[in-house]
Amino acid sequence: MNVKGAVIDRVGGKWAVQELDLVEPGPTEVRIKVMASGLCHSDDHLVTGDIPNLLPMVGGHEGSGIVEAVGSAVTRLAVGDHIATAYLPACGVCNWCAQGMQYICNTGAGMENGFAVDGSPRFRTLDGTPVGAMQRLGTFANYLVTDQAQAVKIDREIPFDVAALVSCGVATGWGAAVNGAGVRPRDTTLVVGVGGVGMNAVQGAAHAGAANVIAVDPVSFKREQAEEMGATHSFASIAEAMPLIHSVTEGQGADNAVLTVGVVDGGLIAEAFAALRKQGTLAVVSIGQNEPGIPISPLELVVYAKQLRGVLFGNCNPTRDIPALLDYYRSGHLRLDELITRRYGMDQVNQAYEDMHAGRNIRGVLVHEH
Template sequence: MKTRGAIIRQAPGKYEVVDLELDDPRQGELRVKMVASGMCHSDDHIATGDMPVGTYPFAGGHEGGGIIDTVGPNTPGFSPGDKVVFSFLPGCGKCRWCATGHSNMCDLGALLLAGSRFTDPESFRLHMEDGTPVGQMCGISTFCEYTTVAVDSAVKVPEDTPLDKACLLGCSVGTGWGSAVNAGKVRPGDTVVVQGIGGIGANAVQGAVHAGAVNVIAVDPVAFKREMAQSLGATHAVQSMGEATELAQSFTNGQGADVAIVTVGVIKGEHVAEAFGAIRKMGTVVVTALGDLTEVGIPIPIGELTLFEKKIQGAMFGMSNPSSDIPRMLDLYRAGHLKLDELVTNEYSLDEIGRGYEDMHTGKNIRGVIRY
C-alpha cells in the first residue's frame, strides 16, 4: 500500500515528507496505522550525521504508538484493532541477553540503523515510488502514517490507552526513568544531579523522585526546562554543572552527589567529566546521552577513578526490558505515579516535522509529538 513518511536522503540533511510504498506484513509482522510519534533527539542525530545509517533514503521515527491494521499470516497474539506501543529496541526472546532479562541488549539491536528487516539485510519494508529501498529507523519508522514492523518491536496495550501520551513509553520515558532507577540505582535519601532536561532528563528526574532521592538537582541553561523539572519533582534547578556540584556538596558535607545522570542533547566528553567531578567517592555517573558516535575520550582524572572507586555506567533504554517495563510504566501512569501528559509540550502534523525539530533546538519542547 501507499503511505506518507518523513525521510532524509542524505546526512547532513533535513526531513521531508514523501509518498512511499509499504510492504504488506509477512509472518511475524504487523501493519500499524500510526496515532502518534514522539520527536526524539536521536532522529535529529540521524539527520545531522552524528549517527550514520546503513541505507539512504532513511525514514525516521522510533517512538510511537498505533492501531494494528493487518496481521501477517500465521502470526498469533495480535489482532486488527489492537493498540500497540513500539519499543525502539526489538526483543527476540531467544538470545543470551533476552534470556537473562536484558532484552535492551538484544542481539537484534545490531541492525537498528541498518534500515532493513532484522532477519534479512537485503529486504526492506519501505520503498520510494521508483522502487528504491528506504531504510526504517529501528525497524519501525514512526514518522510514517502507516508502518510495517516485526512483532519483536510491538508491545500490546489495553484498548483504552491514550496513545498520544503512551507513545512516549517506547523511548524517552523508559530511558530517563530507567537511567535513575535501574542504571543509577538511586536509593531513598540520595542526592542526584540530572544534566540536561529534555525528553530523557525530565523522566530521569521523575525516576529519581520515585526512587526516594531527597535532593534532585536539575541542570539546564533554558529557564523553561528548569521550571518543568521542578514541576516534575526536582528540588532544585540551576543553569550549570558548577552550581549543581556546589549544591550537591552542600547537602552532603562536601562529599558530592550519589548519582549524576548525563542526558544532554549532544554529548561531549566534557559533559561526562563534569558529572564525574560532581559525584562522591563510590558515586555513579550514568551516561545516557548520545552525540557523534565516532568521538573518543573523556577527560577525567584516572586517580579518582581508581582511588575513589567512582563508576561510569552506560545506559541503553535505561536498562529497561521493554516488553515488561512498558506495561509497568503504563500502570504507574494510570496510578498517578508517572506524569506523561505534562511531557507533551507541543503537537505537530507530519508536515510540520521541520518546525517541531526547530522548536526542539530552540528549547521550546520537553517532547514534541506528531499526531496523525
C-alpha cells in the same frame, strides 16, 4: 500499500513528506496504523550525522498505533490491538533476553541500515528505491510494518500521544535513574539535561525516593518544568549546582548522576563524573563523538571506586516495562500529559525540530492523519 512518511535523504538535509510503498507483513510481522509519534532527539541525529545511518530513511521510533494486519506466524498480537513501539527488539530467546536484558537483544544488530532482519526494506519510493526505517520502525509514516518483537500490546484506554512517549523517552529517562544510576531513598541525584529524556530521569529519581533531585539545564523553561516534575533544585550548569550539592552531602558529592543532554562530549562526562562522591555512579544516556576522548583520571576512578556506565533504553525490558510505566501513569505516579508541549502534523516536522533546538519543547508529538 501507499502511505506517507517524513524522510531524510542526506546529512544536513530537511525532512520531506513523501508517498511511499509499504510491503505486506511477513510471517512474524505486523502492519501498524500509526496514530502518534514522539519527536525524539535521536531522530534529529539522522540529520546532524551524530548517529551514522544509511540514508534515505523514514524517521521515527517512538510511536503508538493499532495493529491492522498480522503475519501467519505472529503469536504476540492480534488485529485491533493497541500497541506502543519498542525501538529495540525483544526476541525473548537470545542469551541476553533470557537473562532479562532485552535492551541488548541480539536481533538489534544491523539496525543502522533501517532494513528488516532479513536485510530487505519495508518502505520503497514509488519508483522502487529502498528506504530505510529508523530502528526498523519509521513512526514518522502513518503506517509501518515491523516484527512483532518491536510492538508491545497496551491497554486501549491509554491515549495514543501518551503511549508513544513511553516507547522511548520516558522509559529511557526513568530507567536511567532507577536502573542505570541506581537511585535509592535519601540519595542526592544530579540530572544533566532535562529535555524529553532527562525530565523522566527527574521523575524516576523522585519516584525512587531521592531526597535531592538537582536538574541542570541552560534553558530556564526546562528548569522550571523540571521543578514541576519533581526536581528539588535547578541550575544552569554543573558548576553552579556544586555548592548546593556539597552543602547537602557534607562535601562528598552527589550519590549518582544521569547525563541526558542532546549531544555529549568527553568534557561534560568528566565534569559530571567529578561531581560524584566516593563509589558514586554516573549513567550516560547521551550520544556523542569519540574525540577528543573522556579526560577522567584513572586514579580518581579506582581510588574513589566510582562507576561510569552507559545506559541503553534505561536498561529496561520493553515487554515488561512499557506496560508497567503506563500503569504508573494511570495510578498517578508518572506524569505524561505534562511532557507534551505541542502537537504537530507530519508536514510540520522541521518546525518541531526547530522548536526543540530552541528549547521551546519538552516533547513534541506528531499526530498522524489517515
